[in-house]
Structure formats: structure tokens, C-alpha cells
Amino acid sequence: MASEATTIQVPGPHGVRDMRVSSPSRVLWPEAGVTKLQLAEYVIAVGEAFVLANGDRPVSLQRFPSGVDGEEFYSKNPPKGAPDFIRSAPVVYPSGRSHPQLVIDEPAAAVWAVQMNTITFHPWASRAGNSDNPDQFRIDLDPQPGTDFADATRVAVELRSVMAEAGLTAFVKTSGNRGLHVFAPIRPEHEFLVVRHAVIAACRELERRMPDAVTTSWWKEERGERIFLDFNQANRDRTMAGAYSPRPLPHAPVSTPLEWSELDGADPREFTVLTVPGRLAESGDPWQHFADDPGELGALLEWWERDLSNGLGELPFPPDFPKMPGEPPRVQPSRAKKP
DSSP states (O other): OOOOEEEEEEOOTTOOEEEEEESTTOEEETTTTEEHHHHHHHHHHTHHHHHHHHTTSEEEEEEOTTOTTSOOEEEOSOOTTOOTTOEEEEEEOTTSOEEEEEEOOSHHHHHHHHHTTEEEEEEOSBOGGGTTSBSEEEEEEEEOTTOOHHHHHHHHHHHHHHHHHTTOOOEEEEOSSSOEEEEEEBOSOSOHHHHHHHHHHHHHHHHHHOTTTEEOOSSGGGTOSSEEEEGGGGSTTOOOOOTTOBOSSTTOBBOOEEOGGGTTTOOGGGOBTTTHHHHHHHHOOTTTTGGGSOBOOHHHHHHHHHHHHTTOOOOOOOTTSOOOTTOOOSSOGGGSOOO
8 A cells, every 4th residue: 555645846046846755744853743744835935034144064963763752763864765955065175084064955855854854953063165164153052950951041132242342243043952152153264163262252251240140060960050051062063953954842832033123022932833924024034144144253362371371271072982082081070080
């Protein structure tokens, strides 16, 4: 017996494409009752804004063949059977190995990824044609136990001021969970390690201003009830959920761009696969002009050098990275040998 399938029309820059969706009635989010077809329809509804935010970038796909309650895996290489209009771009991983990654250029490519059971899209901070040099400055505000989204909003507002002092225009979006992502457009003039140092400099400056509210401590045992400023998301091959990307949580949330004026009092649970298309149609895309005025990192790199001269050195890298120059020992403080 033939499997259940449907065909939907997806408008895009090259006209309308007919895209097949198999098992359209499969429920991906049981609690929210959202099906695979509804997810494909969501991607079409937000398609222009989605591609503007995530297009022309290497992207990893977080895939859930049985829905968000089942097993998941990541696809970094382009899956087999991709339509001929979907391209890939070579990237270099921290190990030094190079491999192609999928690039999304139009909404139909995102719908094809949904057909491949993708829930969350993880774009790189760099463009496909210059994947070594990020054109986005990113900081992940990660609430720790005892803190919440409201705490993250207060931190985000102060971080915006710090970034403005350094010459960067900050944009904000929900993470799709309890946190916030603060981004800024930058000129693609520096490779990932340099951008990471600029991110650390901004985080350390914010930590000096809000020592009881934020932390750059990599080790969880040292963070306390503060918002963790995840500087390691600035590393090569480290990605966050893209703008307008769904997340695999029970209520089908979406990582949603916000205006700064609406951040105070915002409820991230309100931004879902079912509600964001209406919001976008009514209010427009807060990130529509994200890339209009890219900034430079000169001021932040001066702050980095200042902190180095004051004895603040490199911070830990993720455990799967090769040992990096100047990096402190990769052992949590409670297990470190005492001098």
C-alpha cells in the first residue's frame, strides 16, 4: 500500500515549487498537536523572514524521525537525495577536517528539510562564501537554576548598552526556551577565534557591571543563580537555533526575533509554530534590517587586550576542541589538584 503523502506549493525567488511531504498527519509535537504538514506550512508562512535570517549560511539540521518525544540526530552533511536546487558549501571544523554543509537559499529548501524530519535549524555565524569569517556577533544568555526569562531580559538590556559602547547594533530573539540570544551584524574581517575574544571581552565587561546577575564561569558549580554568558557559542562549528526556527519542546516554541521595546514583559511560551506566522503577518519582522549596518570589532578587541594586560587570559573551550593556546586546564575546580 502506498504511503500517505501530499504535495504543497512553495513560493520562492525562482517561482513556485511543488514539494512532497510524506506522512503529513504524523504528530511531531504531541502536547501541542502539531503535525508534520503544519510544520511545513509554518515554514512557508515565515519563509521570507526565515531565509533572510538563516539563508546563505552553512546549516546543521536537528532531525526527529518520530517527533520531539523520540530519538534525534544532527545532519551536518547534505542528506542524500537532496533536490538539485539545494546547494552545499565547504566548511572547516575545529579538528581541521573539511566537509560540505547544507545551505538554504529559499523556503522550498527549508520545506525539504522538514520533509527530512528537521525540527530545528542551526545556521553558522558565517556566510557560505566566507565560512571562516563570521558576519554575526552572538551571545547566548542562558538562565541557570534559580533564574528565569525575566532575569535574562534585564541582562539583555544592559548587554545592548555594552555593545553600543563598542560600536555594535544589538538585536534580540528568544532562544525558544528560557533564554535569549543577542546578536549583532559585523564585518566579516576576523576568523572565529578573534570573534570569540571580542565576545569574551563584551561578556567580561557586562560581568563587571552586573556581578550578581551574570557570570562567565564555564563550570556549572561556579555559576550560582546567575545568567551564564555562553561565550563558547562564538566558536567555529558552534551554532544556536536560527531565527524563526522551531524547538523540540512540548509546546512547539519558536526562536522568535523581538523588538527591544517589547522585550520587557514578553512571554516566550506565546511564540509557537501556531502563533508566530500571525505575529509576523501583523507586526512584520523585527530583524528585517539586521544586516544593514554591520559593525567592527576594534573597540572590543582593545578591551580584550586590556583584560589580557590585567591578567585575564583565555577561557576554557568545549571538551571536543583540540587544546588551544593559553587555555586553562580542562578540569572542574572541585576536582583540580590543590597546589
